[in-house]
């Protein structure tokens with residue numbers, strides 16, 4: 001089994017970008033909101049020097065099989081992201097959970113404070129999509145805050161890549 005063979009929601013270039021930033025993290029841990037079958041988490045875990053955590057409300061049937069076949073360690077937290085109690089410093093936060101306004105707001109407000117100075121914040125579907133207007137709406141609302149506190153590194157397809165100042 002190759003990483004690219006897994007079922008996932010992102011484009012290959014986006015998975016490669018996640019991998020690129022995950023490999024740069026040397027402090028704190030990596031946290032993903034929105035596991036699905038684990039594709040993005042396993043891409044990051046394949047190169048990570050720090051533990052990779054992933055949160056999802058549901059248990060998707062391929063995650064454990066992918067984990068075994070790839071032999072990669074990802075720590076899965078099966079919980080609603082509004083309930084997770086998080087205390088560890090983050091070298092990278094990838095937000096790709098529920099895309100409605102209230103949820104992207106929750107995920108940002110709940111986990112972003114744990115991102116360390118110099119840490120990466122990656123947000124999927126920043127430009128939205130047919131049923132995903134909540135993400136661009138929230139990002140527009142906090143644009144000034146983001147500009148003050150983060151540097152925009154690049155966008156890769158529908159993935160926004162920021163670094164905390």
Ligand SMILES: C[S@@+](CC[C@H](N)C(=O)[O-])C[C@H]1O[C@@H](n2cnc3c(N)ncnc32)[C@H](O)[C@@H]1O
Nearest residue numbers: 008009034036039040056057080081096097098
């Ligand atoms: C777009 S998918 C994630 C795709 C994954 N990052 C990938 O690239 O393979 C979004 C995920 O968010 C999860 N999700 C939705 N609402 C959630 C919530 N309240 N708490 C945690 N996870 C949630 C869904 O179950 C779904 O698996």
